[in-house]
Amino acid sequence: MVSFKALVTTALALIPSAIAAPADTSALVARQNSPWQWWTEGQGQFSCQQQGGGKYSCNWNGKSGGGMVAGTGWGAGRKTVRYSGQYNPKGPGYLSLYGWTRNPLIEFYIVESWDVLAPGEPWTLRGNYTSDGNNYAFYTAQRVNKPSIEGTRTFTQYFGVKSEAQKTVGSVSGTITTGNHFDFWSSKGYRMGNFEQNMFMVTEAFANGTKLPSGTSTITVS
Numbered sequence: 001m002v003s004f005k006a007l008v009t010t011a012l013a014l015i016p017s018a019i020a021a022p023a024d025t026s027a028l029v030a031r032q033n034s035p036w037q038w039w040t041e042g043q044g045q046f047s048c049q050q051q052g053g054g055k056y057s058c059n060w061n062g063k064s065g066g067g068m069v070a071g072t073g074w075g076a077g078r079k080t081v082r083y084s085g086q087y088n089p090k091g092p093g094y095l096s097l098y099g100w101t102r103n104p105l106i107e108f109y110i111v112e113s114w115d116v117l118a119p120g121e122p123w124t125l126r127g128n129y130t131s132d133g134n135n136y137a138f139y140t141a142q143r144v145n146k147p148s149i150e151g152t153r154t155f156t157q158y159f160g161v162k163s164e165a166q167k168t169v170g171s172v173s174g175t176i177t178t179g180n181h182f183d184f185w186s187s188k189g190y191r192m193g194n195f196e197q198n199m200f201m202v203t204e205a206f207a208n209g210t211k212l213p214s215g216t217s218t219i220t221v222s
């Protein structure tokens with residue numbers, strides 16, 4: 001799990017030594033409102049570019065400890081998000097809609113595709129639901145004293161994960177009505193807070209032990 005990466009955008013990616021520095025919370029909050037996330041850590045070859053019109057493309061080949069997050073962002077909340085393109089991952093990572101709320105502080109993911117799911121913390125299944133014709137499982141995980149948009153905090157992660165049977169790799173497309181997800185999560189006692197940051201349709205890749213990430217993606221969101 002490399003959620004901290006998604007907090008940081010191009011500026012820091014150009015200054016690798018800055019990544020290990022303690023996070024300045026106000027700066028993280030400001031960056032989270034960027035329309036574009038692009039962050040790498042550790043060793044490997046990572047390349048992502050914005051191509052205009054909500055389109056981006058990536059290719060990656062991570063070594064041990066290496067990872068990246070890239071994606072197009074816009075104001076978070078109850079929206080219908082459409083995406084399409086090509087996603088060809090090997091190893092750990094996700095194609096997901098990703099964001100944060102405050103009060104409560106929540107990091108959320110709607111995971112649309114993957115090769116290897118390798119969560120950093122144990123996931124607890126809270127229920128199953130459907131949205132936009134797809135089945136999802138809702139998991140939560142607890143992060144203890146980890147980086148967040150409010151600095152180092154203990155907070156809950158919410159994951160809506162598309163069923164293995166319905167996810168595709170290669171050609172991908174989908175519609176995500178975020179309110180359906182938020183409403184189900186809330187019905188299980190896991191409500192959203194305030195949407196003060198952007199959310200992003202991200203390609204995230206990370207190494208987990210000997211499982212190394214590689215792949216390509218070209219994703220357009222609207």
Ligand SMILES: *[C@@H]1O[C@H](CO)[C@@H](O)[C@H](O)[C@H]1NC(C)=O
Binds near residue numbers: 117118120209
């Ligand atoms: C790596 O994957 C294993 C097995 O899924 C998991 O138990 C572990 O927490 C993962 N570690 C990280 C840092 O993602």
Ligand SMILES: *[C@@H]1O[C@H](CO)[C@@H](O)[C@H](O)[C@H]1NC(C)=O
Binds near residue numbers: 127128136137163164
């Ligand atoms: C809920 O989803 C998970 C993951 O796809 C699956 O393993 C489980 O069987 C589902 N449970 C029900 C009741 O459908």
